[in-house]
């Protein structure tokens with residue numbers, strides 16, 4: 223909103239987490255009372271390979287300051303190769319969003335196993351800090367405002 | 371016989387366009403007789419000397435069908451789009467530019483300042499020491515001269531006015547236009563408002579005759595001059611980037627038939643808001659690499675991903691333009 227000042231502004235992160243690993247890790251972090259920035263909106267998917275590039279673009283277009291993808295470590299995907307596909311999409315998307323003038327630090331991919339609640343905490347906190355440095359995303363505004 | 375039936379009133383207009391769409395209308399060839407037997411062309415700047423003020427004087431809804439081609443990129447395009455909308459019963463976004471922004475929509479990768487600087491200062495054939503740029507108003511001895519306002523953004527037609535149908539293609543295949551036209555003339559039931567008409571409902575690959583051998587396993591991509599096409603295997607499987615998997619059919623896969631990769635002018639299928647997203651998924655599935663370094667090396671051969679995947683659709687895509 224217009225009256226937000228940088229002090230109280232905290233970045234909104236849309237997080238697509240694989241059900242079998244990162245999503246469980248986020249549960250674990252919760253149960254273990256590991257504090258992490260309250261800025262993430264978690265969307266559970268059955269595999270990181272299910273995350274269509276469209277989801278990520280929609281998240282940015284609807285106002286996300288950052289998008290975090292969490293999947294199973296290489297070799298550990300429950301559907302064998304979904305995470306590799308996710309990695310290839312991610313690498314291509316990074317090139318695309320850079321061409322679109324979007325700071326590539328707004329999109330991040332991490333392999334976080336079900337046991338790595340601590341890593342999840344660190345990744346979210348780190349990404350939150352990075353996004354605070356970059357500042358609020360203007361993507362939604364640009365998408366919605368046709369400039370004449 | 372049939373002469374008691376009032377003729378259809380048809381208008382064709384170009385916004386930010388190359389003229390190819392208007393030519394595709396002229397390409398009806400001998401079918402032109404069917405068209406003129408059934409329709410009066412009431413406005414068509416490329417072919418008829420009808421003035422804007424003549425259109426302004428028409429009653430509302432006077433025109434049955436308008437084929438609006440071209441994107442909306444300046445105040446004149448917008449003014450005429452709104453005027454024609456008011457005067458027209460069925461507004462058709464005709465061609466890739468009106469549908470998704472088209473080639474002129476690639477300007478959304480640049481700011482207006484960058485475009486002006488390139489065109490009016492830096493281009494090789496330009497000498498403009500005084501840095502004269504177009505102005506919307508200039509006063510000279512004889513009076514005031516005006517030009518349309520050049521917008522910062524290129525827009526699709528439906529970002530400016532309500533659109534009834536989309537007839538895709540760069541340019542649309544003329545046969546498809548004739549089919550749509552005859553459907554309107556014969557009073558056939560038209561699809562629901564907002565539909566893509568004059569095109570198929572499958573991806574190009576479904577219709578393409580090229581052999582698909584292995585499903586994935588590409589290690590790199592080639593530009594069309596880097597390697598010889600074998601003339602029979604799927605272009606993507608040979609590593610030539612083909613937009614077929616992300617593109618609606620209807621053109622007869624005419625580019626691949628001519629041994630060139632599909633570039634995506636017919637746009638995405640229903641329910642797919644972003645052809646580039648679809649293509650990025652397809653590419654991720656075609657490649658097999660698992661190591662970060664190998665993936666990056668393979669992706670280095672996808673030259674200009676954004677420009678390639680959104681060649682015809684940047685203004686109509688989810689992110690719409692480059693952030694500045």
Ligand code: SF4
Pocket residue numbers: 574575576578579580582603604605606607612613614615623626631632
């Ligand atoms: S990718 Fe291109 S060449 Fe291959 S089947 Fe599809 S349309 Fe044909």
Ligand code: SF4
Pocket residue numbers: 539540574617618621622623624625626631632633634635636637
């Ligand atoms: S093959 Fe592709 S680029 Fe060529 S006309 Fe058809 S849709 Fe357009």
Ligand code: FES
Pocket residue numbers: 240241242243268269270271293294298299300301302304305
């Ligand atoms: S199941 Fe977790 S990434 Fe595929």
